Amino acid sequence: MKINGNEIRPGNIINHKDGLWRAVKCQAVKPGKGGAFNQVELKDIRVGTKLNERFRASETVERVTLEQKEYQYLYGDGDLLTFMDNETYEQIEANRSMLLDEQAPFLTDGITVTIESHEGEVLGITLPEKMAFEIAEADPVVKGQTQSSSFKPAVLENGVKILVPPHIEAGTRVVVNTMDSTYVERAKD
The missing domain is CATH 2.40.50.140 (Nucleic acid-binding proteins)
Structure with a gap:
C-alpha cells in the first residue's frame, strides 16, 4: 500500500532501499525556509542496522503489512527454534535472533507466541507481554x-x-x- 512520506508513523514497516524497515521514531519538521518533512529513524528488520531519513509529503513509500500468526513453541536446538502452527500442526523453524533479547529467558516449552512473517520469511517472534x-x-x-x-x-x-x-x-x-x-x-x- 502506497502512503505519503508524512504519513509514516512509529511501528510502520516500509519497503525502502530494497529492504524492509521498521519506523522507530518519527518527527514532523517545519523549517523556517523550505518545505516541511518527516524525519524518520528506521531500523532494518533483517539486519538491525539503523538509518535516519527525511521524507517529504510529496514522496510516496510502500507500506508493508506483516502477517501475524500464533504458534506453539516446541523446542530449541542451538540457534534454531521450532514452532508448531496450532491449526495445521505444521512445524516451522526460526533463528533465535528473531526473538527480542529481553524476552529470550522467558521462552518456555509449550508457550503460545506470535510470529510475524512477510512472504513466508519469519521476521519477528513476540512472547505474551x-x-x-x-x-x-x-x-x-x-x-x-x-x-x-x-x-x-x-x-x-x-x-x-x-x-x-x-x-x-x-x-x-x-x-x-x-x-x-x-x-x-x-x-x-
Missing part, C-alpha cells in the same frame, strides 16, 4: 514489612532475577512483564 512463574528463591518474609514500598531480590524458576515486594516468598507464583523483567502482581491461579 505477561506470564506467570514460580519464585525459586527469595529472602525470607520479615514481619511488619508488608506495607513497605521497598522491594527485595528474587529468582524465578527459569533463573531470571527480579525484584518483588517483601511479602512474596519462595514457591509463590507471580506475574512478570516479559519486556522488562518486572514484577506485576501475584498470580491468581
Whole structure:
C-alpha cells in the first residue's frame, strides 16, 4: 500500500532501499525556509542496522503489512527454534535472533507466541507481554514489612532475577512483564 512520506508513523514497516524497515521514531519538521518533512529513524528488520531519513509529503513509500500468526513453541536446538502452527500442526523453524533479547529467558516449552512473517520469511517472534512463574528463591518474609514500598531480590524458576515486594516468598507464583523483567502482581491461579 502506497502512503505519503508524512504519513509514516512509529511501528510502520516500509519497503525502502530494497529492504524492509521498521519506523522507530518519527518527527514532523517545519523549517523556517523550505518545505516541511518527516524525519524518520528506521531500523532494518533483517539486519538491525539503523538509518535516519527525511521524507517529504510529496514522496510516496510502500507500506508493508506483516502477517501475524500464533504458534506453539516446541523446542530449541542451538540457534534454531521450532514452532508448531496450532491449526495445521505444521512445524516451522526460526533463528533465535528473531526473538527480542529481553524476552529470550522467558521462552518456555509449550508457550503460545506470535510470529510475524512477510512472504513466508519469519521476521519477528513476540512472547505474551505477561506470564506467570514460580519464585525459586527469595529472602525470607520479615514481619511488619508488608506495607513497605521497598522491594527485595528474587529468582524465578527459569533463573531470571527480579525484584518483588517483601511479602512474596519462595514457591509463590507471580506475574512478570516479559519486556522488562518486572514484577506485576501475584498470580491468581
